[in-house]
Amino acid sequence: MLKFKDLVFTNKPLGGVGAHVVFENGMTVSVQASKMAYCSPREDRYHENDYESFEIAVWDEVGNWRTREFIGNPKHGDDVAGWQSREQINEVLRKVQKFWELTPVPEDLEKEILARKTLDIRIEPTK
Numbered sequence: 001m002l003k004f005k006d007l008v009f010t011n012k013p014l015g016g017v018g019a020h021v022v023f024e025n026g027m028t029v030s031v032q033a034s035k036m037a038y039c040s041p042r043e044d045r046y047h048e049n050d051y052e053s054f055e056i057a058v059w060d061e062v063g064n065w066r067t068r069e070f071i072g073n074p075k076h077g078d079d080v081a082g083w084q085s086r087e088q089i090n091e092v093l094r095k096v097q098k099f100w101e102l103t104p105v106p107e108d109l110e111k112e113i114l115a116r117k118t119l120d121i122r123i124e125p126t127k
Helices: 086-098 107-115
Strands: 017-022 028-033 054-059 080-084
Touching: 028 086, 054 086, 080 086
Parallel strands: none
Antiparallel strands: 017 028, 028 054, 054 080
16 A cells, blocks of 8 residues: 555655655545645755645546545545645545445345336435
8 A cells, every 4th residue: 555655756846846646546646845835834845854744636537626535524625635744645545545446236236226127316406
């Protein structure tokens, strides 16, 4: 399982450091730190060890932002999450790597679903 310590950070052209990884399930995790990122310190430094916290973002293979789902706060109002500790990033990395792991459908439920001739889909209005 990939962890923060395994990320490969590079110096960014506009300053600071960043790493991103694309997983086999199509999810991408980006970890950034610079004077323009939500991190601590909010400065352009040259190594990830120079930072206490980082900005993180997650998106899927078609570019949909998924950060909120993985930081444990679905009401978070931004596509990135700032001031994330190494431990918090490890938790996001763990969740992203587990995403799309399939849980087998019980055999009796699978038979019931396959026996249906129609699929009942209901769309609820958003509030």
